[in-house]
Amino acid sequence: MSSAVEVVEQPGLAPAGLDPEAAYAALSARDRRFDGRIWFGVTSTGVYCRPVCPAQTPKRQNVRFFAAPAAAVSAGFRACKRCRPDSAPGSRHWDHRGDLVARALRLIADGAVDDGGVAGLASVLHVSERHLHRSLMAEVGAGPLQLAVSRRAQTARLLVEQSDLSLSDIAFAAGFSSIRQFNDVMRREFGAPPSSLRRSPAPRIASADQPLVLRLRLRPPYDAALMGAFLAARAVAGVEEHVTSARGWSHRRTLRLTSRAAVLEVHPEGDAVVIRTDADISDTSALVRRVRRWLDLDADPGTVADALSTDPALAPLVRARPGLRVPTTVDPWETLVRAIVGQQVSVAGATTLLGRIAADHGETVGAMLVFPTAGALAEAGPDAAGGMPRARARTLHAAAEAVATGAVDLADPDLDALGAALLTLPGVGPWTVGYLRLRGLADPDAFPASDLVLRRSAAALDLPADARGLEERSTEWSPWRAYAASHLWAAAPVRRTTRPSEETP
Helix, strand or coil, rough: CCCCCCCCCCCCCHHHHHCCCHHHHHHHCCHHHEEEEEEEEEECCCCCCCCCCCCCCCCHHEEEEECHHHHHCCCCCCCCCCCHHHHCCCCCCCCCCHHHHHHHHHHHHHHHHHHHHHHHHHHCCCCCHHHHHHHHHHHHCHHHHHHHHHHHHHHHHHHHHCCCCCHHHHHHHHHCCCHHHHHHHHHHHHHCHHHHHHHHCCCCCCCCCCCCCEEEECCCCCCCCHHHHHHHHCECCCCCCEEEECCCCEEEEEEECCCCCCEEEEEEEEEEEEEEEEECHHHHHHHHHHHHHHHCCCCCCHHHHHCCCCCCHHHHHHHHHCCCCCCCCCCHHHHHHHHCCCCCCCCHHHHHHHHHHHHHEEECCCCCCCCCHHHHHHHHHHCCCCCCHHHHHHHHHHHHHHHHCCCCCCCCCCCHHHHHHHCCCCCCHHHHHHHHHHHHHCCCCCCCCCCHHHHHHHHHCCCCCHHHHHHHHHHHHHHHHHHHHHHHHCCCCCCCCCCCCCCCC
C-alpha cells in the first residue's frame, strides 16, 4: 500500500498568519521561531513534521501546512519519528484572542470535551455543535473531537515514554474508553502501537519517592533565575516551599485537581522543566496543562522579542532578558485572592496575610496546606482574613461569594465578559481585573496600566507615567503586552517595601 496522501489545496493563509510560500520558506530554513506554530505534512511519505525537522526538505508541491497536530492527523498523516511533532512545546498564538475558535481551543486543551463532550463544549460557548465544528475546521483544520482525541494521545505518549505505568493504566488515565480504542488512536497518531513506543523510550528520570515524574519541554532561552525569584518572593507559607541551591531552584506546592488535591514539585533542567507529583494519573493531562501555563513553557521568546524590540524604549530590556517569561498561578481563584489581599501592601505583607488565610481555612495534604476554596472563604464571612482593612475584607468576601455561587465564573472563556462581571464587585477595579487576566488567566495581552511599579519603570524610560497615557502607548506592544509589563517590572528600581496604592506585581 502506498504511503502517499492525496494533495488537497488549502485555501487562505497558512497557520501563524503566513501565506503558504512564507511558511515553506520557514521550514526550508528550519526556523525555530515557527516551531509549535506550524506543522507540515508530506504527501509523498504520509508523515507530518515540525519546521525544525532534520529530514531532507520536501518539495513544495508535496507539502501541506497545518495549525495543529490534530489537523494533520485528521488529514491522514502520522507523526514523524525523527522530529516528534507531538512533543513540541505548545503555542500561545491563540491565547490573546477572544473569538470563538480561540476560546474553543483553550477549553479543549483544558479537557472540556472529555468532561462534557462536544455538546457540552458547544453549550458553554453558546453555539450549535455544527457551527463549532465548521468554525474549527475552517481555521484549524480539525473538529473538536479530533482535537480532544489528539490531546489524549499526547498525554498517553508522555506517560508511555516517561513512566513505568502499565499500558492499560495509561489508556484509561488518558481518557480512552477501551484498550482497543487506545491502540487504534496511537497507531493513527504516531504510526506505531504503544508497546513500540515503550521499547524506544525517551530518557526517563529517576524518582526517589514520588510516583510520577515527567519532563516538560520548553523553547530556550528561559530565564529560570527570574522565574525562581518570582516564585520565592510570593511563596505562601504552608501552601508552597521554595528551595534554592547551587544547582538551581525547586518549588513545591499543593493544588486542586479533579480527582483530589496533590503535591507538585517543579525545577528547571536544561531545555525542560521536571515535575514530580503524587497526583492521580487520571489528572495528568490537566496537571501538565496547568504547569505549562503556570511557568509559561509554551511562550515563543523569539516571536515576543521581535515584536517588542521594535520599540526603542523596550529594546534594551528585551536584550537584557531574552528568556523572560510571564509567570502565572495554578488557580485563577487563588490569583484573585492574591490581587485583593495585595492591595496597598508590600509583596511580603500580602504573602504573610495569605499564609494566615491558608492556615485558618485551607485543607491539609500531608504536611502541607491546600489554598482555601471560594466556598470556604464565603462561609467564613468578612472576617476570614484577620489583619486586613475592613473595606478590603468585604471585597474578598464579596468575591468569594460571587465565585462560589457562580455569579462570577473564572472558567468563562470570554475574558471580556468575565472582566465586566468582576467590575460589579465592590472594591474591584481595572487594575485587579488586569492583574487577574495577566497572572491568573494567562492572557498574553493583559496590561494593568495603573500599576504603580509599571508607571515608575515607564517614567524611567521616558514612557508615559500616567495610567491612561501608558495604556495608550501599550497598544503598540499588542498582542504581547503582558511580556512588556514583565520587562518593565523586572527593570523597575527597588525603592521601598510598601506601596501607597492598590498595585502589587
